[in-house]
Amino acid sequence: MPTTISQREHIDTILQTVASPEAGQPPSDNTIISRSWRRCIDRYGLDPARPTPPRYVPGATLRERQDQADDLLQVARAGVEQLYRQVAPLGYVVLLTDARGIAVQFLGAKADQREHQRTGLYLGADWSEAHAGTCAVGTCIHERSALTCHHSDHFSAHHIQLTCTAAPIFDPHGQLLAVLDISAYRSPTARDSQTFALQVVRFTAKMIEDAYFLQRYGDHAILCLDRSREFVQINRRFLLAIEPDGRLVAANTAGRKLLRHHQLPLPEAGEPRPFQAWNIQDLLDAQADEILGIPHHSDDRVRAFHTRRHREIHFATLIEPPRRSASGQPSQHDSSLAPLEALADDDPSMRDTLTRAARLRNEPINILVIGETGTGKERMARALHESSRRHDKPFVAINCAAMPESLIESELFGYEPGSFTGARSKGMKGLIAQADGGTLFLDEIGDMPLQLQTRLLRVLAEQEVLPIGASRPIKVDLRVVAATHRDLRELIHTGRFREDLFYRLNGASLRLPPLRERADKGYLIRRLFDEINGERDSRVRLRGDAMSALLAYPWPGNIRELHNALRFALATCDGDEVVVDDLPEECTHGQLAHPGASRGCSDSSAHPATAHTPQQDLLYRALVRHQWNISAAARELGLSRPTIYRRMKRLGIVPPNQQPAD
Template sequence: MRIIPPSSVHIDTVLSHAADPALAPLGQGFDPLISRSWQRCIQDYGLDPAKPAPPRFVPRQVLLDHQDQADELINVARAGVEQLYRHIAELGYVVLLTDNRGITVQFLGDPDDKASHRKTGLYLGADWSEDHAGTCAVGTCIKEQQALTCHHHDHFSAHHVSLTCTAVPIFNPQGQLLAVLDISALQSPPSKDSQTFALQLVKQYARMIEDAYFLRRYRDSHILCLDSSREFVLINRHYLLAMAEDGSLLAANTAGRQLLAECALELPLRPSALAPRIGVQQLFDCELEDVFNIPYASADHVRAFRTHRQNALYFAALMEPRRAPVQALASSRELPRCALDELADDDPLMRKMLARAKRLCSEPLNVLLNGETGTGKERLARALHESGNRSQAAFVAINCAAMPESLIESELFGYQPGSFTGARGKGMRGLIQQADGGTLFLDEIGDMPLHLQTRLLRVLAEQEVMPLGADKPIKVDIRVIAASHRDIRQMIEAGQFREDLYYRLNGATLKLPALRERADKGYLIERLFTELSEQRQRPPRLRGDAMSALLGYAWPGNIRELRNALQYALATCEGDEITVDDLPEQCLPSPGPRLPVPTEQVRTLSADPAAQLEATLRRHRWNVSAAARELSLSRPTIYRWMKVYNIVPPKAWE
């Protein structure tokens, strides 16, 4: 008996069903979305299931154009795409975000399966439009503008029958298709029911991305948040309506538009002065004043309204528009500017720390700053000085770790003429005297030698300094802000730091979080980028793919490393915008999630990874970048492996 290949059965099923949709395959019920798509593929596109076209990838420049047009969406969707991938990666799925034409503009998948993903089209730059790829989750979702799962033999092309793909549309605030979120797997159980949970999960994340995009676009408007539950309205925000000052509705998310449709209301696709305006009073039995008073109506800032048409009850919260900074008082005088306010945006840890710093900025207390290297301790110290009552006097900074031990004493305390060989003929006022009336910032105080710690302790205790070679002390009025990335308490226990000096310095402690822990990385990136580019005649624009890479990087060097990366990008970019390709190599995103240790990448190397790695490095004359490219690993991973296996380059190549 001749066995018919599964592909032949699939081809016959597609052709017969497309010719007569009443014929359901194998006598089973059939998804009408798939049925309509099969008919389009044959009747409208002229596709042949027996001649499957290979995956099509757009050229690099075309991909960059598509990413540029989807720039704002990619920036907003990044966190949702990465979070979704973390949920499904272990199950063998990949995540694709395509634009409304089916071009994959963002992709996350296991780097080890790169070849298989590219072979099936599950990769960045792939074209999943239905008129080319045939019936597929993305292309059919774009045509039908509905969520669906295209499972195994639902696909038109026999090239794709091994895949299971689930796609959900993302709409812009006017209800037009913006993008498609898709998860796909190379292998899955035969039953389509196995993908039911996948469909619900992708719907949830598509809604989150859509709503985040909505909130971004209308952050300068009032946004009415609605839910059928009072307890969840502040969390769930199921319905979102953007509202003008006069109460007219500007836009709505998908759920909001459905609510308006149920109430026989419809927003114009393109709002204009001539289009009829829908007011919130047409939706709810209320006055406009009732809506704007929501934040003051109750203790939980929630108010209940009923719809006119269905008399359905909804609970409402109001998000007020982002306000421009107040520029003047009622007296027309400018408000005093606080330097501390510029150090953070909406990060909770920073805001809590800065609130304490504002209370301390004019107090006669010495302050100790803690935080990893590069977190901005000197900038915080300077902001404390500029925000306090010593701002008109000097701010003097010294890095105790960068200055040779032999010079710290003379630099700090100064000296009289002829105090030692090589001294200036007129002597020198030390940094402590220069800071008289102002602030002395001692960075990396943990690196100050013990014998100088004793002298500094006396200065703080007596408020006087004794220059080298002087006969009598000189009175000074200083405030000391000290900083260290080291654990001073451990140093005290090890006998490396004086405990009494620690308590003199530690009138108050402020701790700076690492950049990777901060929720306002976007604000910091934009602020630093503006600072660094303002000297240029035509500063470039920071494109969304570059911003996504910067937001996704772990920043072990903190703000200092971020500043260096932006300076590098500004120096190397050739056009009027900075793309992801202009960033330093260590900041470039990998196809999959960043891994903190190299153990997951051992499969890339042979059974003897140390020998293979060393051989590869020698072959490339210890060029780490070239070795990383050959092994499909990042440079940091190569360096980690070199450290693990104690592979040290010859002196000639260091």
Template sequence: MTAQQLAQRHHIDTILSYAEGGQSATEFPETELIGRSWKRCISEYGLDPSQPRSARIVTQQTLREHQDSVDEFLNVARAGVEQLYGMISHLGYVLLLTDHRGITVQYLGDRRSDRRLRQAGLYLGADWSEQYAGTCAVGTCIAEHQALTCHRVDHFDATHISLTCTSAPILDPSGKLLAVLDISALDSPQARYSQTFALNLTQLYARMIEDAYFLRRYRNQVIFRCDASREFVQVNGQYLFAIDEAGRVEASNTAGRALIGDMPRQKAMGQKPGLTQFFECQLEDIWSIPFDQDDQVRAFRRQGSGDTFFAALIQPRIVSPRSAGTETFAADEQVPGLDRLAADDPVMRRTLGLAKRLRNRDVGLLILGETGTGKEILARAIHESSNRSKRSFVAVNCAAIPESLIESELFGYVAGAFTGARTKGMRGLIQQADGGTLFLDEIGDMPLQLQTRLLRVLAEGEILPIGADRPVRVNCRVIAATHQDLGQLIERGDFRADLYYRLNGASLKLPPLRQRADRLHVIHSVLDNLIAGGGLSAVRLRADAVSALLAYDWPGNIRQLVNALMFAEATCDGGEITANDLPEECVSDRMPPLENDLSATGPESTPLLNALHAHHWNISAVARQFGVSRPTVYRWMGQQGIILPRFLGRGDVSGR
């Protein structure tokens, strides 16, 4: 038996003895963390240390799927990974970057040792999950959410006892494991302390990559960056917080979460913590940071402890003019197609300012807002204001297409692809949008299977129609929209996180109509557009109608407003819409005056009949007398058994 075989045999006996509760303390793992992993391997995963496993390398297709799932992250991480490898390669290390499941999605190593590295599993596509590989740096880091060195005999698998591997977790802005950074060597010194520097270096770069990804994710928001050192805050501030206009924390990096506590739990309880809760300051102190000092840094004391931190603000990037005479992208640029969508509402101004800057950029846009807030209107305005305006705008309602048809509708098919297919095939909606804009409304309702195919389209710029053997290149700008909370869908497993990050290059938030400061502008704009489009005859709004429209809560938002104005125009007299012409729900909170002899459900039969006779059965006039809408008068008549005289036509009843 060789020395290597003897060492492996001894290692197997050590693990079995530990699992059985043996007392040879010197033989046991040096840390509790490794011990917990050994126990999981035996009791939870059913691994047998006497049956070593060969390295598992996933197929190219599976590897591609894992890489696609973290595509945006890999783009950010690449620079840090290459820089770290440049520092360690001459020491015999290889570098692995795995996803949260332990699959190696990026690898840098010495090609001269390619065969040995692949055999050991230090290779692209290798599965280092603890369930398969046993105790190892990557798998145990995933299980424990903790940086560690798995040195030689710490490994569960006896074939790994010559390896030394050091891993550190990389978390996303919500605190969930996103990836693992690992440096490993085939042969290492016996002493564990030889890897102390490796552990510190791996943790440092994991933090740098994590923070770079955070800054990328929240590049369109203000970042409050702070540190205990004034000199380093601008270049390497440890704590990062993405904040809104009220100074509330939208997200933070790992160090930031540690500083302010369990923010995900607070957000789950419907709370959004503000920076003024953690620092002794007012909101204006935060926004004045860039102007108070020459170095654009300001000191803050932490609430309770009195510790001093130094903070700077990272403002959202504004694209500047490329050169004299070229188009500019300033927020105050005049873009009529977008400017007409709002007046003086602050939220809409920010949304439209961002839309102006990004309208000619091929960055994915995700429009968020309640049902009926005008998401498709905004998407169409962005398209018509962009350099793609001469090509097609194709809108797809992902919730309206039957699941059995959505794949053929989106991707198309070739002739004879399936029974019932058109003889010449069909170009899918994605292909129809080539050169233009594809608008995916209600993206949260897209089936998971199609989410995977859509991700491939976005990543590679090509589609594969049903029945085709060759992909078709497409170049379309994708704008998605939803009224759902995609974060919750991702947590439930109903929406792919990687697709969300691909679509959400920037979020455009549309406030509900009830919260808009420019409701009057919206009301008049909708009415003018309906008239100009031929949907309504020329009418005007009387002051009482305007007051009722402004006071109403609009649960259906702009879509409900359109329907209300169309109803009012159809029932009004003399080209003037009054409050009495509006749908009943829009004025239901207006209590009729007592002097009109109203009961709980309407006027008694005699007062209502007298009013109908007095106004010659003109329903509009009766509604105005009682201060209610026309449908309410009809409802009262039905409740009280009052029937219109047969000699009256519809025109007499309506007062037209």
């Protein structure tokens, strides 16, 4: 909607306001705007009766300004593009200017380029208040605060058709870096129509400012504070860069306000002196090592502290700097650790286990992996092997519980030709000898028969194996990784496991937590899903409802059960996505009670008052909505009619007219 005020009325309002503040006020009754109008006349000598056309800096000057702002532009690009995607459908363009008001980045519809250039909403335009008069960018630079300059808030009559909203972006020491602006040619007359614009520009400017802060001080520990434990890792409202001894180096805008609130004086805006080097202990009632140790002493990497002066509770998390080598240079990532790193994401127990595994991978000691059935003990053993110097040698896995007792000796140790009835004529090389130079994995070691435990002990002690029927032992170089879900000390106590063998195998132990206790279930689900997808050469997607059900299930069979459930879902799903209904029934059974069971269902004749699974609930509601029209329900759910009938049968859903009479 075009503005209704004429240029003559606009000029008269400005002149009246400047000549006699009581006689006239800006249309917005905004003191920021009236102050700017006075500056335009008194300080810059601008005349509202002479509209100021847009001014563009020469190309060389623009490139120089862009070069000077390059660090910021690299960080800001994603935020500017995200903002443009939000506001472009509403007719806005996006400008990022430097601290002097020169537009160094611009996004707008290419079809409207001439209109952009005519009004100054384009790359290289000078939006300083001294030239353009009262405007969102120039006045924001002067006032150092976010504002909207709507229609006749502008000083120049050339701009009264525009609505512009801008927010400042500051560097870590409070110096103005840039201004973010969105502008439109057409908008409703009411200034309140730009409330959304002001909020979204403020938010994006803060996001860019904080991203620049994190990049600028990426080699420091960054302390993040918030009044909420739940949001501190998301909001990161207050950011403080600190040295290893706790000295404060810099803070974002919110952080500087927090420090001033707690009476820690900082340089005033525009002062050249550096950030005042307070210590973090002057703000928080804690020692520096307590704060720097947050990631290692709290499972959720968050700790609560009182502020020293006002005793306010703030929750803190820490972004740690890159680890450095002894030379002071950033340490290079060891790519050989990739097999181990792939086993977990951010689970604290697994982090501790993998840290220990990384240290042990090349040590000449045997390792015992302990965990419930299905927790991934063989995956751990393979990852140890693949990340070690033995990775190009054999990895031989033996399940001591699955091998028949009558064959286990010959399979493990091998035999010479003619050693016993039924033996191969050329003899056989045992699994232990096959692992020479590599890794021998003994799964379920607690189920190995006692007499074989004695022979295995000799192999480990002497690093040689004697095949059945042989007179001379064979030297072997192997590392043993054993695994068990049983309590070996209890087996020792009852005489079913040799104590000396236990100490040979348990050079070091690695404990794997059950899947139900892991904080990185989502990572494991996605990783296994992608693995199976890759094996099948498919592009099936895991939908959110299925992921939610998988995260909620307690997984008594651990990762092995998860693997099987995902294989089942991928094998039985229709189309290009796995939904909750495609999961095995045990993964969703009892997760959700049907609303009719608890609130009283008016259609009680059609619905038994029992607990229902989410997929049963979803299908039942679709059928009721369409009055049990199978074709209509199938279209709504994107399924075929045979699939609907099959799922109704599996889930026990019966149409009302087919239910037996009481």
